[in-house]
Amino acid sequence: MQINALRKVSAVGIILAMAAGLSACGDNQTTANAAAQENHGEEVQLKGEFAGSGASSQKSAVDAWIARFNANQPDATIAYDPSGSGAGVSTFLTGATLWAGTDAALTSEQVEQSKKVCEGQTAFDIPVYISPIAVVYNLKNAGLNDTHVNLSPATIAQIFNGKITKWNDKKIAAENPKIASKLPDLNITPVWRSDKSGTTKNFVSYLADASDGAWTYEVGENWPNKIGMGAKGTSGIVSTVSQAEGTIGYVDASQAGSLGTAAIKVGDNYVPYSAEAAAKVVDASPRDKDATEKGRVVIDIDHTTTESGAYPLVLVSYDAVCPVYKDTQDGEFVKQWLSYVVSEEGQSTAAENAGSAPMSPALRSDVLKSIDLIGSQK
């Protein structure tokens, strides 16, 4: 009897639960429809395929943006191919993609070339993704992975050009009086990107600007010397650095994981990386004087800034787009897409998913002025 009663009760329970589940589904659908209908009034509904390609640094942010963007525009199929900055811009200039993600601003030649695909207008680039680059190291056995070792740009330059070869070098010790006794008598192995990379370019241009002449190599996307060892991609550096004590490398800060990260010298202080500190240096930096074409917002990162709390080792990645597209729907997509990407919501989505630094309101208002150019003149 008891068992039978129990069965009946549980059967009723299951039926109730299923009914609740069904109604819950129904509720969801209606709210989703309502949201779509509400949106329909404000934004043009997009339908079709929209493709971009370029910098791999933006990949995880772009993935998150696409997912959120699709919530309001379910019929827009967006694809981003992380083929690399150079390849992305070349593809964009052939007209095969609507926008290019690039770690380096367009050159004036590329802007000129863009007339072919932008209906006679020139393309422009705006920052969409700002990310600190962390100087990562492995001093796990020495117990220093949890504290930030202080390094001045000149010291970092001398580590990466082979002048400083030991962790207990007196130059490093002098900058770290508190942990000087813990610095091991161990060879430093610098680890760098073996593939062409925008991260490398940003890192070496920081060293060239800020190291007081200690860094003498040309600035480029390929690593210039043979000190230490090279590894493929950000993941290659992370795995190499985590495999051996005494290694040091540079990676997009979101990938630093459990490795130690250095605090770099800015003015008289040492600043560990953070999203806010990276955003701060972008605000404190002037615009690039050479990028004067209409709509362009290119930041000339001030690597020698003394602004307190700023972290000048940052990667600024841009989106290059046309002000006019042949197909008006393409123009509408790019406008909506960029508006979303630079919006507060878009930037915080990237911060959550890719560890980037949200752009400041001041920068956003400049960027939005450029976005307003899209489709305004024909």
Next chain:
Amino acid sequence: MNPMFQASPASPRFKRVVEGACIAVLAFFAAVVVFLVLRAAPVLSSGKATEKELSTLTSGSVTSLAEYLGPLVFGTLLASFVALVIAIPFAVGTALVISQFAHGKVRTALSAVIDLLAAIPSVIYGLWGVLVLVPASGGFWSFLNRYFGWIPLFSGTVAVPARTMASAGVVLAIMIIPIIATISRDAFLQVPSQDKEAALALGATRWEMILAVVMPAGRSAVMASILLGLGRALGETMAVLMILSPASGYSVHLLEATQNQTIAANIAAQFPEADENGVGLLIATGVVLFIISFVVNAIAQKVVARGEKSEKHEAAQRHATAESGEGNPA
């Protein structure tokens, strides 16, 4: 039924279809060659553009094509050489065990495992190399360096972690062992058992029998398999790309990092961010790799052809001796 198969044995339609397939293959091959030459030609012919491109590719350290290509060719050959030196004894040993020592189920199982190894994608070997071999092999490399450091190959400072030519060579060796082992095994299995029994009957030990009968009979097949393995090692990209810390140079210090780079891995590392001229230059290096592989394959075919001829010749001779022996009972 399909009318195609109802026609006479020499159905002209069937002939056309197969001929078409064959021509398509040749056309694909021609398309690849034309693509390589066309894309590489502008870079190779205009010296100025090449110099500028080389300078951006290498941050100003290299300005002539020879300076750029030389170390890459050297690195490619060195990696393949290291891989072959490690792979040959293991592969031939495995082939001998399967063909001469193991029997029944053991033989089937061993054969299956070797065939399976050949089917593993190279990126998996690369991952294994970089995540397991590189961190785990450090002690062995230091040992080699400490006791055999007087050999130039093992001299210098041991790199930690071991993103070195030595590690890359080991992974390449593991990748080509199945190729060499399977082809050698098949050749060894075809050695007539009368010959082997004859050697044993004459008092030879197994070891002597293998040296005197099995190895000479399989020699050309083993050579061909080695060249095929070499072909794979030359073109292998992922494993090298993931393991080796690259640099442009002529060093033979296998245990030091940042000494060499191979052509294939260099193309993979530079291509994503290369512009038009850069791509042309990389394709030019690809042409060189193509030529090297082509030469290796041509030699392999020569070796196989000569081996078959001499085997036929030997067989004919044996046959003749046997017959004359029969005809002459004294």
